[in-house]
Amino acid sequence: MLNGKLQTVSRFALRQKCVFKSIRSISTSLPVLISHKHHVGKEPLVYRTIGSQLELSAAEFGNTEAIVSCHEGKRYTFKSLLEEADGLAAGLLKLGLQRGDAVGLWAPNYMHWYLGMMGAARAGLTSVGINPAFQGPEVAYCLNKVNIKAIIAPETFKSQNYYEILRGICPEIAGAESGKIRSEKFPHLQSVIIDSNDGLKGALRFDDLLDLANKSEREKISKIQNEVLPESPCNIQFTSGTTGNPKAAALSHYNFVNNGIHVGNRNELAGERICVQVPMFHAFGVVITIMGAMTKGATMVLPAAGFSPKDSLHAIVNEKCSVLHGTPTMYVDLVNTQRKLKLPLGKIKKAITGGAIVSPQLIKDVREVLGVESVRSVYGLTETTAVIFQSLPGDHDDIVLNSVGHIQDHIEAKVVDAEGKCVPYGQPGELCVRGYVTMLGYHGDEEKTTETIGKDKWLRTGDQFILEANGYGRIVGRLKEMIIRGGENIFPKEIEDFLNAHPQIIEAHVIGVPDERLGEEVCAFVRLNEGVDPASFTAEALKAYSKGKLAHFKIPRFVIPVDSFPKTTSGKIQKFKLVQAFKERQGQGRNAARA
Incomplete structure (x- = not known):
């Protein structure tokens, strides 16, 4: 066993040298040697909102399942999803929210999170993903940072009681009429919506919100879609800060729809069934998964509210999932659990991994233990919507093992030294990107925005990166690490x-x-x-x-x-x-x- 592992390490090192030696030999034959690449895609960008994209998907894919929540026993087709989203959108507007207002989504992978995001988009509101593990002080920060007017949450999940946490930081909730919260500490907060069977003081039941609007109010939602601009914010992502408070990256409909289309194209998601192990509040979940699936008519399968390798494996079998979405640590746990359970997983075409650097050994295990035909990587940042480099269909093992993929369509990239000058192809430096994926900015933080995005629109990633002449790249590491x-x-x-x-x-x-x-x-x-x-x-x-x-x-x-x-x-x-x-x-x- 040990000798086999050592041979694997040696072969990997040799392959890595050969692959990048051949790539560098291509680079030296080109007239321009600096690390700069602009990849013009074959399919043009679209000028479209999430709401109009949902209408297109409902028209094209109709009775195809859009999402299956295994742990809740719920299923929605693209057609029924649009109807439910419009009901929610009309309900939010009837509560008094106006275009551009922020709606907090504070929950694990429940159907009400997904519907909340779609309903907010159809109403021209901005959804705000809040980490479901956040406690009172962290939620208080989010509420005030982006002026959240309504927040949607479950009553409980595991040991977390969301309603009680909200009452703890905002006692006025308990004495307020539903939809009419008045708090000096949270001056913008008006409504708390809880997914619960019980009536909770000061809160509106999620099911009641769906039924709040009448038929004519629901029908008006489709008529206002042209009034929502693709450039307007649709979502705010709180960056996972390691020190201090997280920054609030504002992203547009244009960011979301186009990245979803090109992620879906690269991953060939048309008609697939995706086992969703990533949280929906994160960029991997909300863009790579939700938007990628929506634009290609793929089905999202939610095995559990929170990541559970055992539930994921059973969902793969029971729902016949053909694609997996997960971070490297999730695949580590999935592999180890499958080694114990040995379930008949069937044909898994693709495992998409992102969110962190994947090791060659893990890719080998995913193929051998889970029986996955193709492992593909995606790489990006919250500030770049989601994906800026991604595996190409048909990439052979050496490329997948030794790179984060090829530059995404319609994106410009360069690698620079400490003085901002481009380094030669094959040399490390900081990766900078420019294009349709760039965030609108950090909400309420102009200083941090200008530190990240220059006047020339180049966004500094903070990643030590190597770019090759053929458009592939690899991460050397975080500059700070x-x-x-x-x-x-x-x-x-x-x-x-x-x-x-x-x-x-x-x-x-x-x-x-x-x-x-x-x-x-x-x-x-x-x-x-x-x-x-x-x-x-x-x-x-x-x-x-x-x-x-x-x-x-x-x-x-x-x-x-x-x-x-x-x-x-x-x-x-x-x-x-x-x-x-x-x-x-x-x-x-x-x-x-x-x-």
Whole structure:
């Protein structure tokens, strides 16, 4: 087993060198060698809102299922979805909301989140995705940051009581008439809508909101679609900040619809059934999944309200899912659960992964354990709507393993040095992008907006990136995550890829930690296979394993086995919490094993 793994690592390293050597040889034959690429797509951009796109999809796909919520036992066709969305839109307007007002969607993957987003779009309102794990102070920040007038939430999910949290931060709710909240702390908040069977003081039941408007008020919704401009904001995404409060990225209908179309084209989603493991409030869920599926007539399948690998596997079998959407950490858990359950998954055509860097070992496991025919990657930022690089149909294994894909249609990209000058193809620098995907800006934060988007409209991603002449790219790492050890620049991804091929490791994440002599040292947090004694997995043992395969300065000096990793709700690893955990161990005198 060990020899097989070592051979896999060696073959991967050799393939990687060959692939990018051949790409660079193409680059040198071109007259322009700077890292700049403008990819003009074959299909033109459309000038369209989410509401008008939903009408088109309902007309074209009619009785095709748009969404199936397994855990709620609910199903909607594209036709019935449009009817329900218009009922919700009319209800929100009857509550007194006006075009451009913000509607908070604070929930896991429930049908009322999906309908809330569609209804808000049809009414010309701006939906605001709020992390379902947020607590009182975080929700209070969101409510005031973007002036939310109505918020939609479930009554409870697991240990979280959404209604009680709202009452805790806004006691006026309990004494208010439904739809007429008056609060000095939250001056814009007017309505709280709760998906509940019970009547809760000051709140409107979600089902009652759907029935609030009469037939003529519902019919008016289709007539106002031309009054909503594609350039107007349709959604606000709170960035997953690691320090301080998150920024509120405002995105337009034009952003959403066009990125959905081109994501759907690349992923060949027409007629597919997608197992949705990602949260809908995140860009992966709301654009790559919801908009990609809507524009191509694909069916979204929600296995559970929150990510559950067991429920995902059963949904794949029962609903005959042909496409998977998930982050790398979700696929790690899905693979390990399938190894135990061994369910008959059937034919899975594609696994789409994004939200974080994927390791070669994980791609291999997804193919072999889940039986997936094709693994495809998507790469982007909240600030770029969703996807700016993506696998092309037919990409062979070496390209999928060693890149984040090809630049998306109608996007311009360049890679620059610290002075803002383009570097040659094949050289690392900061990735900048420009095009239809660029956010409108950070709501209420002009300073941060101008820091991110220059007067020339180039958006700085903060990612250390390599762009090749043929339009493919790869992430070297986040500029802020780069480890500088004794003058050597080290990017965690390379070490993580190496560690993830270790026979005893399920998942590894690498951070830089303070060191008096070298400035920083390398620390690896690892999740081990069942049956592996954590005490035996020492830095000394890892050093012996790494000898001859990894440069000495990249070998982790500290190795910390863990049972799980801190993650955002969208599945991203919170590395700043790993840094905190390391410092706590040091402070408590429980130092990690040192080589």
